[in-house]
Amino acid sequence: MSSITTKSSQIQVIAYGEAGFKEESIIEPEQAKKYLQRWPVTWVNVDGPMNAQLATEVGTMFGAHPLALEDAIQLRERAKVDIYGRHHFIVARMVVPGENIETEQISIFMGENFVLTFQEQPGGDCLQPVRDRIRRGVDDLDKHGPPYLVYAMLDSIVDAYFPLLERYGEKLEGLEDDIIVRPMNETVNEIHAVKRDLLILRRSIWPMRDVLHTLLHDSITFTDEELRFYLRDCYDHTLRVIEMIETDRELCSDMMSFYLSSISNRTxxxxxxxxxxxxxxxxxxxxxxxxxxxxxxxxxxxxxxxxxxxxxxxxxxxxxxxxxxxxxxxxxxxxxx
The missing domain is CATH 1.20.58.340 (Magnesium transport protein CorA, transmembrane region)
Structure with missing residues (x-):
C-alpha cells in the first residue's frame, strides 16, 4: 500500500463489513465518498501535521459541526465528547511511542456509517491493533457499526497507557533502592522527571473518564447492551490507569520525603x-x-x-x-x- 501525501497530511481509508474490507491511501477527500456508498463502515484517518484547509474540507464533506472542526484544528483540547444529534465528536489524548513521554490529540467524528479521525502527528500510533483486527476479521468488529469501532479506538488508546506505567513502576522501584543504599542528587532529579511525566499522563487520561461516562449514560447511539458491556470495561480500564498514576505519584512524593529524611539522618x-x-x-x-x-x-x-x-x-x-x-x-x- 503506497503512502500518498495530501497537503502535508496522509489520508487513509479502511472500509469494512461482513463481506470483507478495503484499505487504501487516497489523494483527494472526494475519493472517500465511494466507500461511504458501498461499505457499512468507513474509517477515514487524516494523519500528519494539521492542515486547516484540508480538515475543513474533509469535515464539511462528512457533515461535521463547525465548532467541532474548530476544536479539531486547534489541537489544544482536553479529552471530551460533544453530541450533535446522531453525530458524535470525541477528543482523546494518545500516548506517543518513544523515550520521552509525549501525547497527541486525536479527534474522532462518528456518523451513521463512518468514523473520521484527525491525528496530530504522522507515524506510529496506538491504533494499530484496531487496524489489525479489521484486517484479520477474527472478532465481531466487522459485524458492528461505527459505535463499536469508536469503542475499539478508545479501548486501544486507554490500554496503551499500561505498558508505559509499568515501565515507570519498574523505574521507581530502582530509584527507591538507590535512595535506600546511596541517596544522591541525581536520584532526586530522576524522581522529579518521573513525577513530571506522570503529571502529563494524569492530565491526559483523567478527562477520559468523563468521556466514557457520557457515552454510557447520555448518548442515544451507544445503547446496544453488548456494546455497553465493552464500554464499561473500557471505563474500568481508565479507572485502573488513573489509580496507577496516582499510586506512582504518591510513591514519588514518599520517595522525596524519604530522601530528605535520609539526608537529614546522615547530617x-x-x-x-x-x-x-x-x-x-x-x-x-x-x-x-x-x-x-x-x-x-x-x-x-x-x-x-x-x-x-x-x-x-x-x-x-x-x-x-x-x-x-x-x-x-x-x-x-x-x-x-
Whole structure:
C-alpha cells in the first residue's frame, strides 16, 4: 500500500463489513465518498501535521459541526465528547511511542456509517491493533457499526497507557533502592522527571473518564447492551490507569520525603560524631591549657611544681587518656555510641 501525501497530511481509508474490507491511501477527500456508498463502515484517518484547509474540507464533506472542526484544528483540547444529534465528536489524548513521554490529540467524528479521525502527528500510533483486527476479521468488529469501532479506538488508546506505567513502576522501584543504599542528587532529579511525566499522563487520561461516562449514560447511539458491556470495561480500564498514576505519584512524593529524611539522618550522624569528638577533646584542651600558662616555678613553690617533676609529662598524658576512657564509657552507658 503506497503512502500518498495530501497537503502535508496522509489520508487513509479502511472500509469494512461482513463481506470483507478495503484499505487504501487516497489523494483527494472526494475519493472517500465511494466507500461511504458501498461499505457499512468507513474509517477515514487524516494523519500528519494539521492542515486547516484540508480538515475543513474533509469535515464539511462528512457533515461535521463547525465548532467541532474548530476544536479539531486547534489541537489544544482536553479529552471530551460533544453530541450533535446522531453525530458524535470525541477528543482523546494518545500516548506517543518513544523515550520521552509525549501525547497527541486525536479527534474522532462518528456518523451513521463512518468514523473520521484527525491525528496530530504522522507515524506510529496506538491504533494499530484496531487496524489489525479489521484486517484479520477474527472478532465481531466487522459485524458492528461505527459505535463499536469508536469503542475499539478508545479501548486501544486507554490500554496503551499500561505498558508505559509499568515501565515507570519498574523505574521507581530502582530509584527507591538507590535512595535506600546511596541517596544522591541525581536520584532526586530522576524522581522529579518521573513525577513530571506522570503529571502529563494524569492530565491526559483523567478527562477520559468523563468521556466514557457520557457515552454510557447520555448518548442515544451507544445503547446496544453488548456494546455497553465493552464500554464499561473500557471505563474500568481508565479507572485502573488513573489509580496507577496516582499510586506512582504518591510513591514519588514518599520517595522525596524519604530522601530528605535520609539526608537529614546522615547530617545528624555527622553532627553526632563531630559533637562526640569535640566533647572528648574539651577536657584535653582544658588540661593542655592549664599547663600552657607557663608560670615561673622559681618565683613560688605553688607555680606548677609538677613542671619540674621527673614524671610530669607522662603524668599529664595519663590524665588525658583517663579523661578519654571515662568519657567513652559514659557515652556507651548512655547509649550515645
Amino acid at each position: 545528624n550522624e555527622v553532627m553526632k560524631v563531630l559533637a562526640i569528638i569535640s566533647t572528648i577533646f574539651m577536657p584535653l584542651t582544658f588540661v593542655a591549657g592549664i599547663y600552657g600558662m607557663n608560670f615561673n616555678t622559681e618565683k613560688s613553690p605553688w607555680n606548677m611544681p609538677e613542671l619540674n617533676w621527673y614524671y610530669g609529662y607522662p603524668f599529664a598524658l595519663i590524665v588525658m587518656a583517663l579523661f578519654v576512657v571515662v568519657m567513652l564509657i559514659f557515652f556507651r552507658l548512655r547509649k550515645w555510641l
